[in-house]
Amino acid sequence: MAEEDIKSFHDLITEVHEKGLCGKCGGCVSFCSAGDLNALEIGDDDAPRFVDEERCLKCGICYLICPQMKALNPELKEAFGWKPPIGSYRSLHSARTTDERIKKVCTDGGVVTSLLAYALKKGIIQGAIVSRKIGPFARQPVIVTDPDELIEAAGSHFEESSHLEEIGRQYATYSPAIREVRNLGKSDLQRIALVGTPCQVYTVRKMQYLKVLPADTIVLTIGLFCMENFSFDDRARKRLEKSLKIRLDKVEKLNIKDDVIATLVGGEVVHLPFEAVDEIARPACMGCPDFANDYADISVGGLGSPDGYTTTLVRTVFGEKLYNGAKSQNDIEELSFRSHEEMRIHKTKAMARIIAFAKRKKERAKKYVSLDFRSDK
Numbered sequence: 487m488a489e490e491d492i493k494s495f496h497d498l499i500t501e502v503h504e505k506g507l508c509g510k511c512g513g514c515v516s517f518c519s520a521g522d523l524n525a526l527e528i529g530d531d532d533a534p535r536f537v538d539e540e541r542c543l544k545c546g547i548c549y550l551i552c553p554q555m556k557a558l559n560p561e562l563k564e565a566f567g568w569k570p571p572i573g574s575y576r577s578l579h580s581a582r583t584t585d586e587r588i589k590k591v592c593t594d595g596g597v598v599t600s601l602l603a604y605a606l607k608k609g610i611i612q613g614a615i616v617s618r619k620i621g622p623f624a625r626q627p628v629i630v631t632d633p634d635e636l637i638e639a640a641g642s643h644f645e646e647s648s649h650l651e652e653i654g655r656q657y658a659t660y661s662p663a664i665r666e667v668r669n670l671g672k673s674d675l676q677r678i679a680l681v682g683t684p685c686q687v688y689t690v691r692k693m694q695y696l697k698v699l700p701a702d703t704i705v706l707t708i709g710l711f712c713m714e715n716f717s718f719d720d721r722a723r724k725r726l727e728k729s730l731k732i733r734l735d736k737v738e739k740l741n742i743k744d745d746v747i748a749t750l751v752g753g754e755v756v757h758l759p760f761e762a763v764d765e766i767a768r769p770a771c772m773g774c775p776d777f778a779n780d781y782a783d784i785s786v787g788g789l790g791s792p793d794g795y796t797t798t799l800v801r802t803v804f805g806e807k808l809y810n811g812a813k814s815q816n817d818i819e820e821l822s823f824r825s826h827e828e829m830r831i832h833k834t835k836a837m838a839r840i841i842a843f844a845k846r847k848k849e850r851a852k853k854y855v856s857l858d859f860r861s862d863k
């Protein structure tokens with residue numbers, strides 16, 4: 487095969503960057519540097535770029551693992567028994583943590599943190615890539631190996647409410663968890679969990695399918711439902727504050743369920759429709775069709791559950807073992823119902839909402855960008 491027949495970072499430039507679809511996940515750079523090829527780096531604007539084009543072997547792996555590229559979809563669908571419209575799953579629950587410390591800081595029901603804490607306690611994993619808050623609208627990926635660090639990284643609460651200035655004039659809620667994958671190769675950790683958005687879990691699955699090191703050390707993926715992430719500068723912030731009539735430095739907690747939910751200092755809760763915040767959604771997110779984290783071991787969100795509970799979609803056999811293990815140890819508990827019928831109706835409604843959001847997101851992506859280079863996913 488001629489070299490020009492293989493896709494490379496040049497193709498990512500034309501098919502992703504130039505179309506405004508790069509989500510700045512760093513997956514391409516992670517592989518290129520973990521493989522010691524070092525042709526790419528993260529630039530000042532957080533986007534990947536060639537640092538030394540001469541070093542590019544045109545191996546094509548950055549192209550294949552980029553979440554915007556769907557070339558490996560048939561293989562992944564087969565490997566995971568993917569079924570429309572949101573992939574395969576084994577069970578659906580509304581559950582919450584029983585740990586009071588986690589309850590205080592978690593986003594919804596604290597299931598993510600509890601499952602990870604259980605997995606650490608049992609030696610199922612040695613650590614987890616999670617995202618620690620560094621300000622109201624900023625998170626940073628970090629590898630944690632200790633339950634206390636896990637709890638510290640959980641949730642969307644902020645100790646103080648006026649950190650906006652500390653993180654500069656560009657605010658971004660996206661946390662590039664994949665960038666930590668390249669550091670796994672340098673650590674002694676062999677069994678790691680990753681908490682990530684659909685685009686991140688999708689990239690990890692593609693790395694695993696291609697047997698790209700060190701993705702094999704990720705033995706558990708907990709995937710967040712994801713409608714969008716935000717990125718905005720001071721001008722957009724001021725415009726937004728005017729139209730929404732709230733001050734963003736007064737936002738204490740941010741969550742997304744049926745809409746964007748901002749809890750303000752003092753406890754007032756403001757619901758913002760997605761349309762009201764569309765202008766600060768990252769362009770890559772507007773063109774992204776994945777909502778329910780179809781390839782995770784366990785997918786989680788708030789949608790479909792009452793406040794204080796996490797909607798938990800158990801997808802793989804491994805995910806099921808973990809969920810059942812944590813439940814049997816009373817680390818998590820399920821929403822109780824008066825009858826089996828009531829439970830079935832609750833779960834049917836929750837599933838209907840997940841599917842409706844997944845379809846809505848796919849429709850939005852279709853409108854935003856021509857999906858002719860993507861598959862039917």
Ligand SMILES: Cc1cc2nc3c(=O)[nH]c(=O)nc-3n(C[C@H](O)[C@H](O)[C@H](O)COP(=O)(O)OP(=O)(O)OC[C@H]3O[C@@H](n4cnc5c(N)ncnc54)[C@H](O)[C@@H]3O)c2cc1C
Pocket residue numbers: 591592593594595596597598599600616617618625639640641642659660661663681682683710711712713714715741742743744786787788789796797
């Ligand atoms: C950007 C984003 C968008 C979301 N969109 C939706 C949505 O549209 N609908 C919906 O129902 N649910 C959405 N969720 C999921 C929801 O907000 C909760 O994270 C989920 O229900 C788990 O709650 P929990 O209490 O069990 O998790 P917790 O126990 O509180 O743990 C949360 C975990 O998520 C990690 N985390 C937090 N922020 C990020 C981030 N930006 N990137 C990667 N990891 C992160 C934390 O490190 C922690 O490990 C979204 C989450 C995020 C981060």
Ligand code: SF4
Pocket residue numbers: 493494495514517518523524525526541542543544545546547548549
């Ligand atoms: S060496 Fe491979 S991974 Fe690195 S930029 Fe070139 S094609 Fe991409």
Ligand code: SF4
Pocket residue numbers: 498502507508509510511512513514515533534548551552553554
């Ligand atoms: S892998 Fe991530 S950072 Fe690289 S081009 Fe694709 S979206 Fe952008």
Ligand code: SF4
Pocket residue numbers: 509660683684685686712713714715768770771772774775776
């Ligand atoms: S919407 Fe979520 S899954 Fe899609 S690109 Fe944005 S952060 Fe990733």
